[in-house]
Amino acid sequence: NAGVTQTPKFRVLKTGQSMTLLCAQDMNHEYMYWYRQDPGMGLRLIHYSVGEGTTAKGEVPDGYNVSRLKKQNFLLGLESAAPSQTSVYFCARGIIGSSYYEQYFGPGTRLTVT
Amino acid sequence: SQQGEEDPQALSIQEGENATMNCSYKTSINNLQWYRQNSGRGLVHLILIRSNEREKHSGRLRVTLDTSKKSSSLLITASRAADTASYFCATDATGANSKLTFGKGITLSVRP
Numbered sequence: 001n002a003g004v005t006q007t008p009k010f011r012v013l014k015t016g017q018s019m020t021l022l023c024a025q026d027m028n029h030e031y032m033y034w035y036r037q038d039p040g041m042g043l044r045l046i047h048y049s050v051g052e053g054t055t056a057k058g059e060v061p062d063g064y065n066v067s068r069l070k071k072q073n074f075l076l077g078l079e080s081a082a083p084s085q086t087s088v089y090f091c092a093r094g095i096i097g098s099s100y101y102e103q104y105f106g107p108g109t110r111l112t113v114t
Numbered sequence: 115s116q117q118g119e120e121d122p123q124a125l126s127i128q129e130g131e132n133a134t135m136n137c138s139y140k141t142s143i144n145n146l147q148w149y150r151q152n153s154g155r156g157l158v159h160l161i162l163i164r165s166n167e168r169e170k171h172s173g174r175l176r177v178t179l180d181t182s183k184k185s186s187s188l189l190i191t192a193s194r195a196a197d198t199a200s201y202f203c204a205t206d207a208t209g210a211n212s213k214l215t216f217g218k219g220i221t222l223s224v225r226p
Contacts, residue, residue: 002156031212042202042218043157050212058213090156096212101145103204103214105156 003027004106006091012112013081021076021109023091031094032074033103034058034066036087043090049074081113118146118203118217126223133190135220137203138183144206146179147214148188151200160201161188193224 007022023032030051035043035058045058047066055066063085065077078085088110092103121136137146145164149157163170163179163186170177176189190197200221204214 002158004156033213035216040218043216045213045215048213059215092157094212101147101162101206102159103157104159107156108154 002093002104002106004091004093004104006089006106006109008109009107010110012114013078014114015082017081019078019081019111021078021089021091021111023074023076023106025072025074025093027093027095028071029093029095030071031096031103032068033092033094034064034074034076035090035092036060036085037090037108038087046076046089078111081111083113085111086113087111118205118215120201120203120217120220122220123218124221124223126225127193128225129193129195131193133193133197133222133224135188135190135201135222137186137188137217139186139203139205139207140184141205142208143181144208146177146186147204147206148175148177148186149202149204149216151202151219153199157202190222193222195224195226198222198224 003026033048034046049068052071067075088108091106094103118139147162148160151157161172163177174191179186200219202219204216
């Protein structure tokens with residue numbers, strides 16, 4: 001799992017419900033990311049973090065919040081789920097150096113909002 | 115908006131043949147990366163090529179980068195059925211502040 005675990009693996013929500021997706025890394029990497037993947041759309045960045053206590057918006061942040069209270073964990077919250085948030089969510093940790101840059105992805109969380 | 119756009123969207127070849135996939139992007143980049151995704155799994159990093167490099171090899175993978183045309187190609191030689199997956203290019207755009215932008219992906223099917 002590339003040192004990234006995601007909880008839960010599957011979830012079905014009703015419109016208006018809230019939930020939190022948990023991402024945990026077993027390395028000490030500064031960078032963490034949340035993406036969503038939809039058919040024909042590729043991966044789109046929701047929010048990301050460049051270190052403990054920091055978060056920033058990505059390409060599609062509306063309807064989501066994040067927190068990075070501990071370096072190992074990056075939480076993605078859906079405040080009031082909508083059917084448009086039905087997707088597969090991927091978390092990634094990133095390592096960036098002067099001559100390298102890689103992201104390592106978790107196995108994904110499949111979310112359905114009815 | 116997507117920075118990288120892959121071409122073709124889908125590719126089907128026979129085992130043993132070579133597979134060539136292309137990626138075009140819009141803005142200046144620090145590096146370009148290729149990832150693979152097997153069905154139902156997360157993405158796996160394959161190879162990175164920096165903006166000052168023109169070609170890079172890793173096993174059966176060969177990546178080229180043409181910054182004047184803002185394009186890259188990924189060649190998989192002697193393909194195997196296990197290469198069946200989706201392939202994504204991702205760009206680290208100049209000034210992107212540690213973010214990658216992924217294309218929509220290419221679905222590669224390798225027939226045994």
